[in-house]
Amino acid sequence: MTDTDIAIVGGGIAGVTLAIGLLKRGINVKIYEQAPNFAEIGAGVSFGANAARAMDTIGGGVKEAYQKVFTPNASTENGEIWFNFVDGYHDNKEAGKDQEKWLFKLISPRGGGGVHRAHFLDELIKAVPDGVAIFNKRLETCIELNDGKMELCFHDGSTARHDAVIGCDGIKSRVRAILVGEANLQARPTYCHKYAYRGLIPMENATAILGADMAENAHMHLGPGGHILTFPVAQGKMMNVVAFRQDDSEWTDKRLTAPAHKKDAQRDYAEWHPNILAILDMLNDDLDRWAIFDLGEHPLASYCKGRVCLLGDAAHATSPHHGAGAGFCIEDSAVMSALIQHANTISAKRVCSVYKSLEAAFAAFDQSRRERTQWLVQSSRITGNLYDWMDPNAGQNKDQIYNELNERCQYIWNADIDIFTGDAVADLDQRVAL
Numbered sequence: 112m113t114d115t116d117i118a119i120v121g122g123g124i125a126g127v128t129l130a131i132g133l134l135k136r137g138i139n140v141k142i143y144e145q146a147p148n149f150a151e152i153g154a155g156v157s158f159g160a161n162a163a164r165a166m167d168t169i170g171g172g173v174k175e176a177y178q179k180v181f182t183p184n185a186s187t188e189n190g191e192i193w194f195n196f197v198d199g200y201h202d203n204k205e206a207g208k209d210q211e212k213w214l215f216k217l218i219s220p221r222g223g224g225g226v227h228r229a230h231f232l233d234e235l236i237k238a239v240p241d242g243v244a245i246f247n248k249r250l251e252t253c254i255e256l257n258d259g260k261m262e263l264c265f266h267d268g269s270t271a272r273h274d275a276v277i278g279c280d281g282i283k284s285r286v287r288a289i290l291v292g293e294a295n296l297q298a299r300p301t302y303c304h305k306y307a308y309r310g311l312i313p314m315e316n317a318t319a320i321l322g323a324d325m326a327e328n329a330h331m332h333l334g335p336g337g338h339i340l341t342f343p344v345a346q347g348k349m350m351n352v353v354a355f356r357q358d359d360s361e362w363t364d365k366r367l368t369a370p371a372h373k374k375d376a377q378r379d380y381a382e383w384h385p386n387i388l389a390i391l392d393m394l395n396d397d398l399d400r401w402a403i404f405d406l407g408e409h410p411l412a413s414y415c416k417g418r419v420c421l422l423g424d425a426a427h428a429t430s431p432h433h434g435a436g437a438g439f440c441i442e443d444s445a446v447m448s449a450l451i452q453h454a455n456t457i458s459a460k461r462v463c464s465v466y467k468s469l470e471a472a473f474a475a476f477d478q479s480r481r482e483r484t485q486w487l488v489q490s491s492r493i494t495g496n497l498y499d500w501m502d503p504n505a506g507q508n509k510d511q512i513y514n515e516l517n518e519r520c521q522y523i524w525n526a527d528i529d530i531f532t533g534d535a536v537a538d539l540d541q542r543v544a545l
């Protein structure tokens with residue numbers, strides 16, 4: 112282990128993949144997590160080819176953990192398809208068709224499908240040795256001491272000292288508020304005026320009602336003011352469902368999720384295609400309604416200040432319409448791991464102090480990541496409206512929706528993470544040479 116000593120606040124996908132990347136590179140790290148243990152919700156998450164490449168760059172077993180729990184589309188014809196896009200609204204029975212009308216299929220370098228979040232996290236944490244994560248530690252504040260160390264202060268009155276702090280504490284990030292000041296609008300996410308119902312349906316029920324093709328392969332059902340996506344998870348034992356709805360009101364609940372009933376969802380999609388009503392009917396009676404918030408209204412002017420930096424949703428929480436938020440957390444972790452490793456090498460060679468090299472690493476991270484990640488936040492907003500037939504140009508025109516979406520998705524998936532890390536490390540070198 113090296114002298115460099117990093118505190119990570121938050122043990123979600125961002126914090127855990129970053130810790131694994133740093134441990135693999137011999138960097139001392141501690142994760143401070145407010146919950147009593149690592150935990151993820153019982154829902155699905157999908158990753159693009161960009162995220163898979165970033166997992167390779169991080170190393171330390173991240174890709175293996177993903178591959179162990181990844182469930183692809185079931186049929187070989189669907190092998191390269193990200194989602195089958197269908198009209199989820201009009202019932203074409205009158206036109207002699209009892210299936211929803213095919214709109215288009217979007218081809219991706221990794222195909223479709225996903226992982227059960229909790230299963231993925233369970234596999235990831237096997238690569239985190241005992242003692243690295245400290246639970247029941249909710250960060251309240253963080254200050255620089257006279258000797259230059261950063262002191263973290265937790266809600267239970269305890270403190271910890273490290274060379275630098277990386278906030279991986281999610282959409283409601285406390286580290287973000289500390290970094291920009293609580294009164295700053297950049298400290299808070301805002302409502303995107305969409306909410307979602309999420310659920311997992313046993314695959315045997317889904318195939319009995321929808322047929323194997325629709326249940327076992329990723330589908331995106333588009334309609335006016337909403338869309339419903341499904342893909343297989345849990346080795347094909349479950350069908351993941353997320354049903355999004357446009358909402359012109361304000362979200363007044365302090366929490367980002369509110370209890371709801373299946374009847375609420377059925378009311379929201381009452382006019383939709385029978386397949387949608389059938390999917391909703393298979394959900395549990397008690398559901399959660401997830402408010403979709405993001406950082407698109409007041410994007411951060413910088414992801415770092417001194418030796419405090421933000422990563423993952425803490426820096427760039429996005430609406431989920433590209434299915435890429437967690438993938439971008441993993442890209443972040445790949446770039447940050449390489450930068451801190453290099454900062455450590457630089458300070459070990461006495462080119463500059465540990466503190467200066469870490470400050471330069473965070474500035475290089477900000478330079479490398481801010482533009483791409485903030486683009487995602489804006490692009491996801493546009494994409495949500497494309498799906499909901501609300502885009503002012505595309506409307507219900509399937510060719511325009513396809514062209515717009517395909518271009519955006521290819522930009523996400525075809526990113527070369529090794530170029531990002533190489534450029535960021537070169538930038539770090541320049542900064543310490545100044």
Ligand code: FAD
Nearest residue numbers: 121123124125145157250281423424431434435436437438
């Ligand atoms: P989080 O997962 O929020 O983790 C933050 C951690 O920090 C938590 O463990 C929390 O307890 C801890 N914490 C918070 N505050 C403190 C504190 N003060 N002190 C200590 N610990 C603290 N992304 C995809 O790539 N693909 C998808 O298919 C996808 N689908 C989505 C569907 C929906 C409906 C939503 C809402 C999001 C979706 N996303 C998807 C986005 C993805 O879920 C997030 O980008 C990702 O989970 C964020 O990870 P994170 O580690 O940054 O934050």
